[in-house]
Amino acid sequence: MVITAESKLGSPKSMEYQANDKGQAEEICRNGLIGVEPKDWHLQMRGVERQNTRTEKYRLGVIISPPKQYGDSLTKSDWEALAKDYMQKQGINIDNHQYIAHLHHSTDDKHLHLTISRIDFTGKNAINDSNIGIKAGKIGEKMSKERNWKTAKEIGEERKKGLKATILEETRNSANFEELRENLEKKGFIFQISRNEARGVYGARILKEEDSKKEIKDKSKGVPIGFKLSELGLKIKELNQILERNKKEEEEQRQAQNQERKFGEEKLKNIKEQIEEEPIRNKGFRR
Structure with a gap:
């Protein structure tokens, strides 16, 4: 399983891309967000993020891509479990951060897009993004082995x-x-x-x-x-x-x-x- 992650500022456009996928995106899970419009999710996240004035890149953009032989048979609850397992292994308190995940179906290989606010509800930047991409790759390897996946x-x-x-x-x-x-x-x-x-x-x-x-x-x-x-x-x-x-x-x-x-x-x-x-x-x- 391949997991990529990068820190970013975040924007309504990136939220719209995640929630669209040529009209084929499927929401998997969320926390601390309400409504159906991507621009509203962005504003809700930004409202919390502005409590922290020292952070430049407020969010994590994560893509979780299981091998096709496994991804094709995963249920919605399986995808949710993957998202939460990744966040917990990354040291993220999933109850104290805003996040939303969408499954993309438009390509041959299904994959999950996950946007996570690095700023928790107290205004603290609780997610260290140092070498975040390398860490995500190692977590992907570990999650694969735990599931007996290649x-x-x-x-x-x-x-x-x-x-x-x-x-x-x-x-x-x-x-x-x-x-x-x-x-x-x-x-x-x-x-x-x-x-x-x-x-x-x-x-x-x-x-x-x-x-x-x-x-x-x-x-x-x-x-x-x-x-x-x-x-x-x-x-x-x-x-x-x-x-x-x-x-x-x-x-x-x-x-x-x-x-x-x-x-x-x-x-x-x-x-x-x-x-x-x-x-x-x-x-x-x-x-």
């Missing part, structure tokens, strides 16, 4: 093994990198080749076509979902050797086929000549 790391390793096997399989059926790219494309993958005139092909990245428009949220840059060959334990040199061997075998096979065809043509020619000569040899023969 952890994000374990799922990542399985994906890597599968991708590596797919690349090697298609490499054995290809004569060059362009053919390899086309073969992988037929299987629903994007194979991004890095090359230049001086070095030729020097690297590559593979990702599922369905993931090509997704990005991992990162403050510094957007990183495409996928893996470099080096992350899969593969080297361009290794693939190039297989491709060169395939190319050589393909050329040898082509030459063998040409020789076989030439032999067949000569044999057919000889047979035709024999047939044409047969009447001459039999000329004048009478029973």
Whole structure:
């Protein structure tokens, strides 16, 4: 299970996004908030948050993403349990903070958006946001193990093994990198080749076509979902050797086929000549 968290100022727009999800958002749980309008929730949170004048980022934005194989079967109460379990493991007193959680259904992988005010009802900033993202990731691993779910790391390793096997399989059926790219494309993958005139092909990245428009949220840059060959334990040199061997075998096979065809043509020619000569040899023969 992947859990991401970041501290932020908070705004009506972010509340509206969480509560919308293309009209498919489902509220899971809340505390200290009333009404149905996202802008009202924002104002209610801000009313409490303004008691604290020393905090710049008043809220936590959290996304809880279980693996699809588990997330698809979770009930509303299961999602609520995940939200509260995360908050408690993060050291948050769930009775003394405003929060609201919505389940997003619009993508293939269901995930929970959780907005939590860091300012408790007494006006104290009771949530330390130092390394909050790292802490959230570790909590996600712990929650997965407690539920006997595969952890994000374990799922990542399985994906890597599968991708590596797919690349090697298609490499054995290809004569060059362009053919390899086309073969992988037929299987629903994007194979991004890095090359230049001086070095030729020097690297590559593979990702599922369905993931090509997704990005991992990162403050510094957007990183495409996928893996470099080096992350899969593969080297361009290794693939190039297989491709060169395939190319050589393909050329040898082509030459063998040409020789076989030439032999067949000569044999057919000889047979035709024999047939044409047969009447001459039999000329004048009478029973």
